[in-house]
Amino acid sequence: MNLKNSLFASLAMLALAVPVTGGAFVFVSASPALAKSDKDKGGSGRGSDRGSRSDRGKSDRGRGSSSQGRSGTGGGNGNGNAYGAGNGNSGGSSGSVKPAKATTTATVEPESLDGEVALRPNQLGSMNGAMNANINAVLAHIRNGNTNGPVGALAGLAVAEHNAAEAETLLETAGDFAALDEALEAAGYEDLQTYLDSGETDGNVDAAIAALGDAAGTEPPTEEEIAEAEAALAALPEAEAAIFDAWNKSGSATEEEKQALLDALRDRLDGEDEAIAAAIEAAVDRASETDGDTEAEADGESDDGASDAEEEGGDEGAEETAALDPEAQAMIDGLKY
Structure with a gap:
């Protein structure tokens, strides 16, 4: 028996002399070149950690190869010796099952910006035309009294917004005059x-x-002016309703989305107050000219009861009058402010 065999024999006897605790053998190695080796056979009393910790062997002559594998609850063994020849394998089936990914259902909601609802192009639908229309097209609709279609509805909203703003100013002034009268009477x-x-x-x-400011030296609004201002305020909800009538998505839109549309259209008109006022003035002038032409035609009727316009097939003024539908004419008649 050589020296190396004697060493192994001594270690074996030492291992037998050590009391068994916890159902496992305890091996004591006197040389760091020796690797630990356990056997794990799925819950037997011979070691619970052999499949993973004994797959590496180091010696003075080389490195042992270690097995590659994953061990769950099955058996595994591995051996390593001082000569550097190490091998190990493990085998087993894992009882764990990879959890399935949770399926989530995305809810399509309007985009939001700073807490406000913002409509996407597919939600705008027919109102894409109004949102992207050139302001000159909107002004042309105002001058012509055309409230048809999405752009025409936007033109009607522009007129109603302008009239309502001036009506509010007039009504506030009327309220300030009423407050002054009450103060004077009380004093x-x-x-x-x-x-x-x-x-x-x-x-x-x-x-x-x-409180009156510059209006203090002026006459208070008349009852007729106050009535017209109140009518202008009442026309604003009607213009908003016309927007929804021209919007092909209004049937399925929420109240928040409807308000978002109105806000977006008002933002579209922001900064165009002077141009809108000029277009309204042009529409009023055009309506006045049309009324004047109509009166002149009535005065110029021939003896047989036919007007000059009828004899000639209708002049330009008559064509313009015929081109205005009742709704457009009503809008022009309301352009007071």
């Missing part, structure tokens, strides 16, 4: 001029005068 003055001539001061009257 015992017949009118503003009487108060100014008195040379006295009253805090409530002075506050009411300050």
Whole structure:
């Protein structure tokens, strides 16, 4: 028996002399070149960790190869010796099952920007034309009194917004004059001029005068002007309803989406107040000219009851009058502000 065999024999006897604890053999190695080797046979009492920890062997002469594999709950063995010849294999089937990926259903919602709903092009539908229309096309619809289609509906909204803004200013002024009258009456003055001539001061009257600003030296709005302003405010919801009538997606749109559309259209008109006012003025002038031509034609009727326009097949003024539908004419008639 050579030295190396004696060493192995001594180690074997030492292992037998060590008490068995926990159902496993404990091997003590006197040389770092020796690798640990366990046997794991799926729950037997001979070691629970051999398949993974004994696959590497190191020696003074070389490196042992280690097995590659994954071991779950099955048996595995591996051997490594001091000569550097190491081998190990493991085999087993894993009891774990790869979990299936959860399936999520995406809900299509309008895009949002800074907490506000923003409609995508496919949600705008027919209103893409209004959103992308050149402002000159919108102004032309205003001048011609054309409220047909998406662009015409946008033109009607532009007119209604303009009229409503001026109507609100007039109604606020009327309210300030009413507040001044109440303050003068409470202070015992017949009118503003009487108060100014008195040379006295009253805090409530002075506050009411300050609220009027530049309008303090003017006449208060008449009852007719107030009625027209109220009618202009009432026309705004009608113009908004016309937008939805021209929108082919309004039937399935939510209230938030409808409001988002109105906001987007108003943003589209932002900064065009002067151009819109000029187009409205041109529409009013055109309507006045048309009315004048109609009156002239009525005065120029021939003895047989036929007008000059009828004899000639209709002049340009008559054609323009015929081109305006009742809804467009009503819009032009309302262009007061």
